[in-house]
Amino acid sequence: MRTVGRWPLCQGPLAGSLAMWLAVCVGLTGLVPVVLQTLACGANTSFSVVYLGRREGPVSAHLYIHTSLGVHKYPVSAVGVASEWGLWPLVGVRVPHNATLTPLLTLHNPTPHTVQCRDVQVQEIYSSVGWLGLQLPGGAATAPRALWAVPPHSSRALVRLRLAAPPPLPGKPRDAPDPRAAYIRIKANVTGPPLVVVVEALAAPPGAHAQPLQLRAGTRGAQDPPYKFEITMGNSEGAWQAVAGGALPPRCRAAPHAPPPPPPAPRLHNGAAAHAHTHTHNGAAESAEGAQLTFLRTQLEPHQQPEPAAEFTLDFAKLWARGISPDDEEAEQSEDDEGGAGGAERWCAGWCCAAAARCPTACACCPARCGCPHTYSE
Ligand SMILES: *[C@@H]1O[C@H](CO)[C@@H](O)[C@H](O)[C@H]1NC(C)=O
Ligand SMILES: *[C@@H]1O[C@H](CO)[C@@H](O)[C@H](O)[C@H]1NC(C)=O
Numbered sequence: 001m002r003t004v005g006r007w008p009l010c011q012g013p014l015a016g017s018l019a020m021w022l023a024v025c026v027g028l029t030g031l032v033p034v035v036l037q038t039l040a041c042g043a044n045t046s047f048s049v050v051y052l053g054r055r056e057g058p059v060s061a062h063l064y065i066h067t068s069l070g071v072h073k074y075p076v077s078a079v080g081v082a083s084e085w086g087l088w089p090l091v092g093v094r095v096p097h098n099a100t101l102t103p104l105l106t107l108h109n110p111t112p113h114t115v116q117c118r119d120v121q122v123q124e125i126y127s128s129v130g131w132l133g134l135q136l137p138g139g140a141a142t143a144p145r146a147l148w149a150v151p152p153h154s155s156r157a158l159v160r161l162r163l164a165a166p167p168p169l170p171g172k173p174r175d176a177p178d179p180r181a182a183y184i185r186i187k188a189n190v191t192g193p194p195l196v197v198v199v200e201a202l203a204a205p206p207g208a209h210a211q212p213l214q215l216r217a218g219t220r221g222a223q224d225p226p227y228k229f230e231i232t233m234g235n236s237e238g239a240w241q242a243v244a245g246g247a248l249p250p251r252c253r254a255a256p257h258a259p260p261p262p263p264p265a266p267r268l269h270n271g272a273a274a275h276a277h278t279h280t281h282n283g284a285a286e287s288a289e290g291a292q293l294t295f296l297r298t299q300l301e302p303h304q305q306p307e308p309a310a311e312f313t314l315d316f317a318k319l320w321a322r323g324i325s326p327d328d329e330e331a332e333q334s335e336d337d338e339g340g341a342g343g344a345e346r347w348c349a350g351w352c353c354a355a356a357a358r359c360p361t362a363c364a365c366c367p368a369r370c371g372c373p374h375t376y377s378e
């Protein structure tokens with residue numbers, strides 16, 4: 001087992017000095033072989049494995065090294081840790097056809113205390129594919145450099161992503177597409193591994209969509225006040241959509257863990273009401289779980305542009321009071337150092353469902369007050 005060790009999310013030496021690398025796409029089927037070479041008898045070779053984390057916590061995968069003498073299976077593992085730059089991978093995003101999701105990409109300047117406080121100047125941001133466009137937050141074509149200067153200990157919205165439904169891979173049916181990954185690279189005058197945000201999206205039938213795409217409250221204390229997210233919803237279908245749904249109670253564990261799978265989207269026909277599905281809880285039940293979704297409207301008009309439609313609240317005291325969720329499924333493969341033995345922090349992850357839209361919800365909770373919580377809502 002080769003261990004990459006603890007590695008911040010959204011950082012990877014994609015543009016580093018490495019001559020060869022392999023991307024380990026944890027959670028995706030298949031790896032992309034990118035190394036081709038011939039080895040002489042008795043010769044050695046080496047290659048680097050780039051870990052581009054998709055979530056916090058331990059992950060493991062296998063590299064399959066195909067050679068003329070057979071396939072070698074090589075286990076690798078890594079532990080994803082939250083990015084101090086406030087960046088999060090955007091994974092599992094459903095993009096309905098004829099909709100464009102427009103989350104803001106925000107950068108936080110963490111400026112470690114060991115160095116003199118300095119602005120971080122972002123010089124360039126680029127996307128790897130056409131279905132993931134970039135736009136200045138104000139919509140203008142150009143902006144002064146100062147708009148991309150991030151003062152120490154503050155956050156700045158750099159660009160608005162324009163995320164369209166990814167086209168199907170060649171040879172894949174349009175009605176059963178695979179998720180597709182894209183990358184956003186942020187070039188700035190910082191040292192260390194380059195900043196790379198993974199965006200993994202799946203085309204969905206026309207219909208309702210919600211933003212923010214992720215409801216992350218960062219690290220919060222049990223005595224911190226509840227945090228409320230405003231959710232906007234739009235509709236890319238030419239028919240009315242009901243906005244029923246609810247919050248899937250977060251699963252809390254003593255270590256970062258894979259979120260539960262997203263609840264299936266309800267099947268809608270010609271705007272028929274989306275009746276409560278299996279994972280929906282009504283008001284009282286949800287708030288007891290520490291997560292509550294309240295709708296501000298009951299329907300979305302045909303082709304409705306995004307408008308405020310719901311509020312989602314995380315109540316950290318209630319989440320803390322729930323304790324550790326029973327280990328219903330697979331025992332966490334936390335053979336790594338991330339066991340959380342002290343129990344000082346808990347990681348909670350769930351889902352918020354509004355019509356066909358699915359937003360992952362997450363926070364880390366500690367017993368009392370945590371210093372300086374950050375909010376990463378995109
Ligand atoms: C796409 O959306 C626009 C409005 O946003 C609408 O005018 C158009 O008819 C839609 N196209 C389809 C194929 O639904
Ligand atoms: C980055 O560039 C800005 C503007 O040129 C400068 O003020 C700042 O000190 C630089 N920061 C670092 C970490 O080099």
